[in-house]
Amino acid sequence: xxxxxxxxxxxxxxxxxxxxxxxxxxxxxxxxxxxxxxxxxxxxxxxxxxxxxxxxxxxxxxxxxxxxxxxxxxxxxxxxxxxxxxxxxxxxxxxxxxxxxxxxxxxxxxxxxxxxxxxxxxxxxxxxxxxxxxxxxxxxxxxxxxxxxxxxxxxxxxxxxxxxxxxxxxxxxxxxxxxxxxxxxxxxxxxxxxxxxxx
Numbered sequence: 001x002x003x004x005x006x007x008x009x010x011x012x013x014x015x016x017x018x019x020x021x022x023x024x025x026x027x028x029x030x031x032x033x034x035x036x037x038x039x040x041x042x043x044x045x046x047x048x049x050x051x052x053x054x055x056x057x058x059x060x061x062x063x064x065x066x067x068x069x070x071x072x073x074x075x076x077x078x079x080x081x082x083x084x085x086x087x088x089x090x091x092x093x094x095x096x097x098x099x100x101x102x103x104x105x106x107x108x109x110x111x112x113x114x115x116x117x118x119x120x121x122x123x124x125x126x127x128x129x130x131x132x133x134x135x136x137x138x139x140x141x142x143x144x145x146x147x148x149x150x151x152x153x154x155x156x157x158x159x160x161x162x163x164x165x166x167x168x169x170x171x172x173x174x175x176x177x178x179x180x181x182x183x184x185x186x187x188x189x190x191x192x193x194x195x196x197x198x199x
Contacts, residue, residue, distance in 0.1 A: 001196050011194040014186055135163040 016032030080089040142160030192198035
């Protein structure tokens with residue numbers, strides 16, 4: 001059995017979380033849940049404060065006055081809590097939504113759309129490549145709703161539906177396998193590090 005207090009804390013916390021599955025709502029589960037939420041909140045408050053000091057005040061002392069603009073936009077978000085000045089929060093919110101949308105679109109196009117297009121531009125020299133390209137095209141036909149689904153289009157879209165079902169099944173199996181792997185890691189930690197039953 002371990003003599004390290006951190007191993008004991010981690011093990012009791014793990015058992016507390018798992019007890020919520022077995023015995024629904026109990027004292028140990030609620031205690032661990034409250035401790036986790038409290039520690040997470042404290043960590044994020046501390047991180048936000050440190051970012052404010054490092055990214056806000058320190059550059060202002062160095063003479064970077066332009067940073068006053070994002071600070072004012074950030075502070076304007078808190079005017080939402082007053083009736084008289086609530087309209088000022090629209091400026092900060094509009095800036096956040098505009099920049100966030102632009103960055104999300106740029107990132108999703110560069111990180112997801114273009115790599116997927118490039119990954120499917122394959123030479124049809126092997127059976128794997130042929131199946132992959134035809135599968136992608138049949139899935140695209142399945143989502144092509146401006147043409148009535150009958151005749152050849154209907155058969156191709158049915159193949160696309162089967163391809164999607166196969167992909168979702170493999171993805172689900174992968175997720176289940178990953179969760180089982182995590183559970184085995186937790187059991188190894190409890191039985192090995194904490195109780196010393198495994199060498």
